[in-house]
Amino acid sequence: MTSSTYRPASAAEARFLAEYDASAYATPLVTVDPVIVTLRDEQLAVLLVKREEHPFLGSWGLPGGFIDIRNDADPEACAVRKLKEKAAFVSPYLEQVKTVGGRERDPRGWSLTVLFFALIAEDDVPPIDKRLAKWFPLSALPDAMAFDHRALIDCAIRRIRAKAEYTALPAHLLPQRFTLSKMQRVFELVLQRRLTAGAFRRRIEPLVEPIADCFETASHRPAQVYRLRPDSGSLIFEQPLKGARRK
Amino acid sequence: MTSSTYRPASAAEARFLAEYDASAYATPLVTVDPVIVTLRDEQLAVLLVKREEHPFLGSWGLPGGFIDIRNDADPEACAVRKLKEKAAFVSPYLEQVKTVGGRERDPRGWSLTVLFFALIAEDDVPPIDKRLAKWFPLSALPDAMAFDHRALIDCAIRRIRAKAEYTALPAHLLPQRFTLSKMQRVFELVLQRRLTAGAFRRRIEPLVEPIADCFETASHRPAQVYRLRPDSGSLIFEQPLKGARRK
DNA sequence: AGAATAGTGTCTGTAAGACATTATTCA
DNA sequence: TGAATAATGTCTTACAGACACTATTCT
Incomplete structure (x- = not known):
């Protein structure tokens, strides 16, 4: 699938693009993982979902998933979609943290994930289906979590705490x-x-x-x-x- | 290609992983783009390379490229490799900025790039092949650049300037x-x-x-x-x- | 001696932390 | 009236910017 609005600079480039097959090269798996943060009972808490598929079936993990190149305009849009799929969050504050990837972080293969955090007011938290998702206070995260999601959460929380020092x-x-x-x-x-x-x-x-x-x-x-x-x-x-x- | 060191939690998961075909899903093109920054003649300057392939053949662009999941352990390693391929930089300071992506930024298709910047002392800049690469002062970047690389440079420079306010x-x-x-x-x-x-x-x-x-x-x-x-x-x-x- | 840059000492202004004090409501 | 929290005023301290002044070298 090549971009539609781009105007090739030359006939040779147009030919190149027409023949280009993006699927011919091995690419990483690409996901987006939002750390959704709120305050519950005077504690920072994050929303985790129970995985219903392999790998890590049954483990708690971040409510992320694969970028859908057909429907997601960009990584932010993908993160917004993930948030919507889990609960009808009303346009929470969303910020990209960093991208982590490598050969070992996903048993399915070389994978890359774009990490976000979302902040949401306690009052604006919609009800969630407790069989699928659950709020965990930071002090009581599950022992074993899917993938490197524990490290991702720590990274996002560090970022939030650091920015609280010099921003509102x-x-x-x-x-x-x-x-x-x-x-x-x-x-x-x-x-x-x-x-x-x-x-x-x-x-x-x-x-x-x-x-x-x-x-x-x-x-x-x-x-x-x-x-x-x-x-x-x-x-x-x-x-x-x-x-x-x-x- | 699935990861080798991971121990599946169950026989069902092992079966799932054995049968998993990462190439069965459409994934974005994934690249890494380093903005290599130094000081030349009392000005910030970035290293650009002349593209030798479609698209944007002949345009100046960042010395980045595709992640090679066979050889790159992670995005940072990929950035280091890109730096090495263009010139023998001696372990410069390297920092991830952000990840940008979307349907329109690369005419070959939905693409994602992990943006880095590298800082290198003027004295440590190795000689470069002037037919392939060139230092451009920020005030005189080429008018038309490949992809969204102009915006990527602006983003990296903004980050550097912002961090100079509160770090060394x-x-x-x-x-x-x-x-x-x-x-x-x-x-x-x-x-x-x-x-x-x-x-x-x-x-x-x-x-x-x-x-x-x-x-x-x-x-x-x-x-x-x-x-x-x-x-x-x-x-x-x-x-x-x-x-x-x-x- | 004079030019040029390195380096220091001191004053002032700003804003943060401490903390005492006042303000306002309800039980 | 007392408990409880809201809100303010003021003192002290820390540090940035200004700037004049000293230090050291070479021409």
């Missing part, structure tokens, strides 16, 4: 409306350390805007409800976080 | 021994702005060590020669650079 990435784990206390808690869970409220607010304030007359009320002072500023774009801070608070 | 990545563009002034100049060229000597030295000093009694001499005060500290590892700074100097 964890904001994508929050619902659209949130209080700054909730937001701080999410950052603390991702960063695995306590932050001080003053510094956190100063840092995050330029990226959020209060929703007028909207407060979250409880048996204490009501909390202003915020949303991300529509123009806050990449959510990058000038300064990385420095330390942790002592108490 | 540009150090890999220096020879093993260098003066701090030379180092500062390299950072300035990568960052495209002037830096102040005081702040730069404070920042970089923990990552380098002076070589005893080794000075670079000229018609002015001799400059201490430094090398990277062997333990400086990932070369990450606590603080990102903030601004530029005025004059």
